[in-house]
Amino acid sequence: MKTQVRCPACDSLYTLHVQDVVGRRTRQSYPQRFCMDCRSFFHRTGYVEDDNQQLSDFEFLFSHRENHYAILGQLTLELLTLVPGIKSVLEIGHGTGLFLKACNDFGLEATGFEVNPHCHRFAVEHLNVDSRLGLFDDNHEKSYDLIAAIQVFEHLDNPRDLFSLMRRHLNRDGAIYLSVPFVERYQWQFLWGADKLEEKHAADVFADNDVHITSFSIDGMKRMGLSLGARSAEYFVSQDVYHKSPGAYQGVLFRF
Template sequence: MADGTSWSAADTEATVCCLCGVPGEVVHRRPPFAVVRCPICALVFVSPRLTAPALQRLYDEPAYFEGGVYGDRTRWSPAMVLQRVWSHGRLADLARLRPPPASLLEIGSGYGLFLAAARDAGYQVRGVELSHTGVQVARSELGLDVVEGQLADAPTDPVDVICFWDTLEHVPDPLQFLRQVRARLAPDGVIALSVPSVSSLPARALGSRWWTLKPEQHIWHFTPRTLALVAARAGLVITSVVRSPVRAANAGRLDSIVAFGRALPERVDGGAPDV
């Protein structure tokens, strides 16, 4: 399915902006999908999009993790070299913010390549992954502690570092997801993430031909501004953003951003953070 299997309207559902609760205005049509923009906050998302059962079928396909940025994990490939460069750069950035032996949770851990690198760097690691194939590889081949399922299925004890690389664009509701992240983040904890950037030059120049559009799986598209908006509503603040493709954390990626953040302080009356 990841290699171009056709989807029908029966596999899709309509949705609304997770921030404003309103339908979006069409930007691109890729039947049976449409890429839309919220008329209030400008967050870009897919509606109609795949239903949860259809998405699960997509992620359970072994071919989902092969090729593309994942490459062939069984042999040398440029994609695997990039994976190692990203891991090295992101861990170097994290070490300046929250060094090992801090606890680290990766959401959407895939085959466990970043988790294994973080473990080798001295972090105490755990993962959460929706794909059955990804979980089995991470557990059996790399010996990692990975929960199969959504973030809601993961332990709720506080974590020092929570990472989600190329994950936020896939979740059904990024606001709800980030609220769950904040609930698991230690008071002095750090979040780290990467997302495709819909305001990048390739995205703006190529429009509906943008190679990262992928409406069957990328159902939310962020700019640095809309990412900060969703994070703030969830009680988080983005403290730095890496856009440069020459930085190791984002090496070779012309249409991606890497971001770091922390929790906003709670109000003294115990209520939600002021945002």
């Protein structure tokens, strides 16, 4: 008897086992599934980063801080244009805190949550932003005009649960912005190497598959938000403003 497994993006039951993929860090195999409705991919690993890996993550982000601040500043400007009247912002999984700093620089009140202690320390001590170390949950009492999660949802076992939590902390007429490395049709070619530990192409969205466990299509991301109460879902690519940048942010803006 075939097991019915719901898509973590659109909640469809029409998912199929594609292959077993090999984690680059754990070197273990995990069953990868494909949603026939929204064309997202997903697998589950149970992997948890230790302190050494968290430090390595911080060092990578820190080394690209000028690039990230430039394109995050542009993204902030575009979000302010798209959602006039924003005064308060919450970011979940803020990394080094550069989006929070950009929000502060535009005169917004910004708060962030981060589980990486190295990123949290840098954000507080060097950027002077409002960073909370730990997970965002319903114990947090404030609500916001805009809630953002940038390069976070691809890491989640249950992204729909976090989206619902974010919605509960929105002010009236608020908005949610999500950015992930979307899987598009031309990237399906990389599936053929997902079960091998060979060198990965730079454009391979399936490469870091120990931690990138929910691979959203654009349609899958839109369906998730619309099914959970958003009245609209707008996909856009922010302008790339940094010299020799690997690319600006692409994401979906949900309005409520």
